[in-house]
Amino acid sequence: MISSEEIIKQLENRLASFSPDTKLQNVGHVQANHDGVITTSGLSQAVMGELVSFANGSYGVILNLDEDNVSIILLDPTTNLKEGDLVKRTGNLLSIEVSEELFSRVINPLGIPLDGKAKIKKGKRMPLEKVAPGVVEREPVDTPLKTGIKAIDAMIPIGRGQRELIIGDRGLGKTALVIDTIINQQNVAKDSGGMKNVVICVYVAIGQKQSTVAQLVQRLKDTNALDYTIVVAAGASDPASLQYLAPYAGMAIAEYFLEKGRDVLVIHDDLTKHAWAYREISLVLERPAGREAYPGDVFYLHSRLLERAVRLNKKNGGGSITALPLIETQADDISAYIPTNVISITDGQIFLQSDLFNAGIRPAINVGISVSRVGTAAQTPAMKQAAGKMKLELSQYRELAAFAQFGSELDKATLAQLERGKRITEILKQPQYRPVEEAYQIISIWMVTNGYLDDIPVDQISRFESEFHEYIKSHRTKLISKLAAGEKMNEETLKEMQKTIEEFKKGFSV
């Protein structure tokens, strides 16, 4: 039982550093409330982007500073604000509390838990808006971010610190690609020193259905990927203000870990809905509408977000933030306003096409028009060696594919090219939620590009590959370790691979 003297003593100790100041508050009064935008008078000392509090306990952010009034966007849906209500400045810009406790949690852009678990205890407050690191603090991207997707890791490699856009129509597998990438990070971590170096993943769901987010979280949980993932969700039923803030919250969380020298992957799913939310806010704020009714600064909306993806040099901690923004197109139209904006910001794009998806090629990546501007700098020497000629062979195959219908009238070389192309296309197919480790990718790609699958029927390629992977897992663990190290394959390794394939083929029944 603590005595009253002890309580008083503790309070005195706590208050030793306290000095009461004359409290000066700059306030305003609500004038109007239109569609979640509050117009207030006063607040003459408020700054742009400042958090303000209302008399009913709700919060808003200042998005317009006009001559005689201030426009505030509400951060939570509230209907009991009335004319004349007091609005106070908080003196703080929007920020989110971040700590290691956020792993496995689902939160909203203000840091409020959505998963029904306890509130996150005090962490570091990270500002939602921040100036991106300058040129001097950066380092070239040279470390691969392995997605586990063969088509991406072989021909459109992504590096840590890169921005790679994933673009395509609805339902083509954009989210599936990023989920596989998240799941694969634990495989990568196990190959290189353990989970303490795992790439931390931040998944930002913008304007999505709550059921979709719930399914996604469950999938990550089932695959043990949620342990190193943080989900920031601003659903379809949340105010446009929260959907607008969500990507910045995700980036702020990533920057907390970046400061600690960690590698972070941030996924924005998707920025099209983010642009819609911003358009909605801007139209209600009566900002001048431009092309497709988007405000004039819609490019800056995304450029300032994605510029924060960075690879820092050793002097500044050596961490990285890799950004995978998603954009949804309509009818494969990549020349629309928002897609072209984001294409010009990012360091490459992965195009998913509906005709490939419908033809059963999944992931439906159009390798011809997908690009990674970082390129082979983000590939291990082993992968570079194995996949070097794959893109060329595929492009030659596409050129000749139109002639496939004249099968009996083509010369041997053309036929061989066509058959090779079909087998490469088949090997690049991959089921959902089954990312492939790099060692197995290298083997699969090497054997198809060097003709070892030319005698296997196309419809048996997939079965051959999965059984072969099982075979080498149990019979060639040393080979797997060698390939996993990523070093360039020497003669000995190549001979061993050749011997393994021939051995397996003897026992494989077509």
Added chain:
Amino acid sequence: MNKKLIKNATVASYTGVWLDYKKVEKFIKYLSRSELKEYINALKRHESQSTAVIYTPKELDLAQRDMLQSIFQGKKVIFLHDASLMLGLRIIESDNIYEINLKSSLEQIHDYISEEYD
């Protein structure tokens, strides 16, 4: 009538610090509905900028009032009573609130302790 003219009309509607109703009646004859709305808002802003409201826990004597009035020269000063302040003053000038009272100090202590013990 544009915004600037309405602002000028607002300033001209005052005689000293007091709103002159005769001048207001003259102006409103020439205003459309939307301009009238703008004029009213401008008057409210001007009123708030040219008025200082001082809350005190007890009635002030003349000397104290004169002293406070002299701080806000050129402004209309309104004295109101608020016993919850206990000691000190609350001054509302335009959109600034100055809390120089015991109630505010106790609230600050409460907020400080709450943050420390969170």
